[in-house]
Amino acid sequence: MIGLKFNRSSDQQIPDLIHERRETRDERRTTDPEAGHFKHSAGMCKGDPMSEQKTISAFFEQDHDRLDELFKTFQRLKRSDFPKAKEAFKEFKVGLQRHIVWEEDLLFPLWEEKTGMSEDGPTFVMRAEHRQIGQQLEAIHGKVAEQNSDSDQEEQALLDLLGSHNRKEERALYPAIDQVTSAEERETVFRNMKNIPEERYKLCCG
Numbered sequence: 001m002i003g004l005k006f007n008r009s010s011d012q013q014i015p016d017l018i019h020e021r022r023e024t025r026d027e028r029r030t031t032d033p034e035a036g037h038f039k040h041s042a043g044m045c046k047g048d049p050m051s052e053q054k055t056i057s058a059f060f061e062q063d064h065d066r067l068d069e070l071f072k073t074f075q076r077l078k079r080s081d082f083p084k085a086k087e088a089f090k091e092f093k094v095g096l097q098r099h100i101v102w103e104e105d106l107l108f109p110l111w112e113e114k115t116g117m118s119e120d121g122p123t124f125v126m127r128a129e130h131r132q133i134g135q136q137l138e139a140i141h142g143k144v145a146e147q148n149s150d151s152d153q154e155e156q157a158l159l160d161l162l163g164s165h166n167r168k169e170e171r172a173l174y175p176a177i178d179q180v181t182s183a184e185e186r187e188t189v190f191r192n193m194k195n196i197p198e199e200r201y202k203l204c205c206g
Contacts, residue, residue, distance in 0.1 A: 070088050071155075126165070133158065
């Protein structure tokens, strides 16, 4: 059994790491042209990226990157072109909600089944952090619905949460899931991801 455990105290020791993670991703894109190609298709708008990715880490890290870019677009445009900023936020919110549903419906149960780790394991912490992320996401959504661009504080709170959360997933949980699962099991995850009803996550925007 893989010894993988997160706790609340460790969260407090991890600063906002989302920018560090972006720099790492940018370096990889510079040397790996395929990474850029997949990033464009990660939203499942063109092609079938799930069939292109053989590991959980590769697919879910790229989806993190796609969501990061959407949120950056929202932040950049919200005071100069609010309609476009709102569209970027809508795609970000729906995408993040879908990402969380994928994890909680498919990835986390698979991990728990394979390892026997549930309430004393990392997925328990990840689920709790998802609730915190959701609260900050809705706080920003409320401002967007009111066409209020004064959401800097809520945005920073969300980035702080995502920075720590995504780093733990990318550096520990996703690689561990890849390690304990077979290629066939991962293919089943990707296939089932496409079958989750949109109403589970397509909740936006006022």
